[in-house]
Amino acid sequence: MPELDPAAPVEPPLIPTTTLEPVDLVAAVEGPEPEAERAVRRGRLGIGGTAALFWLFLVVALALLAPVLPIDDPNTSIASIAKQGPGTEGHILGGDGLGRDVLSRVIWGSRATLLLAVSAVLLGLILGGALGLIAGYFRGRADTGLTGLFDVLLSFPQLILAVTLVTVFAGGGVSSTRRMIVLILALGVVSIPVLGRITRASTLSWCQREFVTASRAIGARNRSIIIGEVLPNVLPAMFSIALLGIAVVIVAEGGLSLLGVGIQLPTPSWGNMIAEGRSDLRDAPHIVMVPTVAIFLTVLALNYLGDIVRARFDVRESAL
Amino acid sequence: MRLLRNGRKHVAHAEAAIHPPTGRILLEVDDLATHFNTPRGTVKAVDGVSFTLDRGRTLGLVGESGCGKSVLSRSIMGLLPSRNVTRKGMISFDGNRLDQMGPAEMRSFWGTQLGMVFQDPMTSLNPVMRIGKQITESLDFHFDMDRSEAQETALALLKSVNIPEPARRLRQYPHELSGGMRQRVVIAVALACGPKLLFADEPTTALDVTVQAQILDLLRQQQRDREMAMVLVSHDLGVVAGHTDEIAVMYAGQIVEKAPTRSLFAKMRMPYTAALLQSIPRLENPSHTRLNVIAGRPPDLIDPPSGCRFAPRCPYAQDRCREEQPPLIESDDPGHVYRCWYPVGTEAGREALERNLAADVPQAQLAVAGDASVVTGDD
Amino acid sequence: MILRRLAHLVIVLFFVTLFVATLTAMLPGDPVDAIAGFASPEQKEALRQDLKLDDPVYVQYGRWVGNFVTGDLGNYYSVTGGRPVADRVKDALPVSLQLMLEAQILALVIAIPLGVFTAYRAGSRFDKGANATAFALLAIPNFAIALVLAYYVGVRFGWLPVSGYVKPSDDLVEHLRRMAMPAIALAVGQIAVYMRLLRSDMIATLQEDYILMAKSKGISPSHVLWRHALRPSSLTLLTVAGLNVGVLIGGAVIVEVIFSLPGIGTLLYEAIQARQYIALQSLVAIIAVGYVLINFLVDVLYAVLDPRIRHARA
DSSP states (O other): OOOOOOOOOOOOOOOOSSSOOHHHHHHHHHOSSOHHHHHHHHTOOHHHHHHHHHHHHHHHHHHHHGGGSSOOOTTOOOGGGTTOOTTBTTBTTOBOTTSOBHHHHHHHHHHHHHHHHHHHHHHHHHHHHHHHHHHHHHOHHHHHHHHHHHHHHHTSOHHHHHHHHHHHHSOTTOOHHHHHHHHHHHHHHHHHHHHHHHHHHHHHHHHTSHHHHHHHHTTOOHHHHIIIIIHHHHHHHHHHHHHHHHHHHHHHHHHHHHTTOSSOTTSOOHHHHHHHHGGGTTTOTHHHHHHHHHHHHHHHHHHHHHHHHHHHTTOOOOOO | OEEOTTSOEEOOHHHHOSSOOOTTEEEEEEEEEEEEEETTEEEEEEEEEEEEEETTOEEEEEOOTTSSHHHHHHHHHTOSOSSSEEEEEEEEETTEEGGGOOHHHHHTTBTTTEEEEOSOHHHHSOTTSOHHHHHHHHHHHHHOOOHHHHHHHHHHHHHHTTOSSHHHHHTSOGGGSOHHHHHHHHHHHHHTTOOSEEEEESTTTTSOHHHHHHHHHHHHHHHHHHTOEEEEEESOHHHHHTTOSEEEEEETTEEEEEEEHHHHHHSOOSHHHHHHHHTSOOTTSOTTOOOOOOSSOOOOSSSOOSSOTTGGGOTTOOHHHHHSOOOOEEOSSTTOEEOOSSOTTSHHHHHHHHHHHHTTOHHHHHHHHSOHHHHHTOO | OHHHHHHHHHHHHHHHHHHHHTHHHHSSSOHHHHHOTTSOHHHHHHHHHHHTTTSOHHHHHHHHHHHHHTTOOOEEEETTEEEEHHHHHHHHHHHHHHHHHHHHHHHHHHHHHHHHHHHHTTTSHHHHHHHHHHHHHHTSOHHHHHHHHIIIIIIISOOSOSSOOOOTTTOHHHHHHHHHHHHHHHHHHHHHHHHHHHHHHHHHHHTSHHHHHHHHTTOOHHHIIIIIIHHHHHHHHHHHHHHTHHHHHHHHHHHHHHHTOOSHHHHHHHHHHTTOHHHHHHHHHHHHHHHHHHHHHHHHHHHHHOHHHHHHHO
8 A cells, every 4th residue: 555655745736927838737727626625725714614613513512511401301201202203392303212302312412422532533642643753753663663553453444443342342231431431442542543644644744854853953852852843743634634533433433333332322322323213214214314414414524624624734635 | 421330420521621722821820819717817828820831831830938839739729728718810721710610620630630749759648558559549530440451551650650660569558669769659640640730749859869850850751751731849949940941939929030941040030039049059169168048037928018028038129129019020031020120130130239238238248148140140 | 575565464464363363362251251151150161171261372372363264263152052153154255245346336337437527527517516425425424324225215215125135146136126225325435535536536647648649639538538548547546446445344344234134244243242252253353354365465456557666666
């Protein structure tokens, strides 16, 4: 697989005005990408970016404020609204298979899902980032070893690895908390190689710059160089991948729930709402569709913002 | 119109001509302009070019990088991008108004009437397609030849461009051939369907010097055999010198001098042409002789200067040059036009140069530091 | 050069199998209890002897590898007795492979023309629309598409069956009818990726001189696009299509479960539900090893196909 190229950041091609060869002119007028992507490429927010940001703020705000919002208890069953669709009296998104208010569950569910996603990615960022920095800065055997570690971890299809870890360490009959912790650890471990690789590539590229050599020349200690000089420059790259990573973990949570090893019921999460609602798909599809739409919009917003951040800081395009 | 075996329609142009061919003139271009819309502004790559070309004759198109000569050939052929490009002016080829045709109509001209040879044989042949296929492709498309006939024609073509072991070459890929041979193949591909006019866009620039002469001779020979007209584009006056009937010098999107080849070298009028000739390094000069470059850079094509476009770099430039753009003036020699207020080799020109030298104008000094006789037009 | 890759492969396989082989040892508590908690103490003791769980780690590992490559994948343990895992795997593997292959083909068949046309008409409204759609589709999880399809196409309109599997050798039409929705669910995300990949490569290729040369020969635009431009642009696409198998595997597991297809994914799900750790171990091993091997093959293929890589190494 072609190795991530740690070359200098990519700049949009400047259009020369005077000595224009026909090929340059062609490139200048046709351009390699449509307008919308060019806006992203410049790193501006635009309409899409603002909408994405707005949605994310909304989701996070609702998640944080859930306990004080005027919504039903997510675990109370009201027989009369069981499997009733959206628009039911007093329950705007209807009720699920056990008569619990769907709106309330989807808001409370966002807490669990987001907690998992953010924690897992944070774990991956810290560990993966640290390892990536070390690998990129010190090179040599540390680099070979760490890259090898990343390779081995990446040799597993990510979902399979996560499922395996959760099943082994928090299989049946464990407490909610333990399942959650294991989930965070498992998904964190799965994200380490990806975040590690990106950080390493970014570190390699920044370490070639003069200011690092200059710091070394005046005798600064490695640790302070890494933390003081390299890390601040690598952070934007890591941040954009983190946004994309959160989206991936949200989706993964859905997958894990469908396989039976997601966030433990009765705590709602977007994933386990879908898993539970599957049996009622025929007569009450909204139980599945509401959390699905929530996931879709959130992932879309995260992807879009991740792209903008990446463009803003000129990070080379790379595959997750 | 014939319906080909493969369902494509082939329009034979002899019967579809709107106007009957007008005698000896094959190509007539009148006030052609090509503008590109870029985010920085409108680039006027070609800005009012007119000329005619007779059947079987060769026109050399010379100029620096970016003067618009390549864009000119592509404009005439119609090979420009479809969006953000405007082309104006009249182009008449063999009685047909090319400027009024869309891509679909032009396609029936490409290959069979008009051909093009590109600069870099490395990149103008498809790297993953066999040579034979690249030749027979157009034969099959235009003439609906069956395989054996197409193969034989391709073989004959390769022989005619002096490629050794042609049968073997047919099955090879471009990267298996040397640069010179590749260019011969490109010529064979372009000539496969017998076009009446060939645009050779810097055909030798990417080749070794030793091979350049061979390729140019080959082109000349093909021309004679096929009674084909040719437009030979180059930035190198030396290349054009021995292989053309007429030369047009371009600068900043316009023709600034045009003359039969001999007249141009004997009696050049435009200072730019003189400077071009002067900048060719000579073999007889001692080593470490400074290169006579033309000072300055070509003008901005988005917003060209109002007067003569060469004025900022011209050793002869006077105030009038900067204010008024000179039109193409006919000189006393037949077929020789130029665009200059103070041309080389005239009284007015000499005075202008002396005035500039006296005023310590840097371009003038630079020019004279070289071969003064060339600059002043004396032989 | 190939030797280096082989060495790399062996090392990776070693660590992967080591990890999987020690899974049961990582179970909290006594492995035997986890594997067959319902058994009587004598049965458990017999099982412990049978599995030789007291042997040193490297011996256990060696034995496990030996068993794995000879097809002994352990047993399912239930109250009614043990059954070899390999039996079920034999039937399940083809189903999963068919699903992934069909999904991949479907994705390519749709993505390639889309990629070609959006590249040809880069900047047009069609292009912008296609790109925006692709971006949106990338955000929809596999299972979401699967569920939406299952509900609307399967339940509401009843066009296609929502569950079950028929072997292609038995009845090709029914096979395709049952695989259609699962394959689509898997393919949608891939379509978006492949289309954009091909598009950007094509746009670069279309600016090459030889495309202009082909145009100048007077051949039709579709000829230029498909015969001249497509081949040089498709290398990255094919490589990514090969490497994407990993993504497909994860998605296939979920899709199989949703559509009740009797593949490896469903086996995995059942093993998880029933806490059949030995079976789980073997299934994960199959998936992981298969993934590694496929990646290796694609790597080698890439180096062979792309002359630039070959020349760079030479």
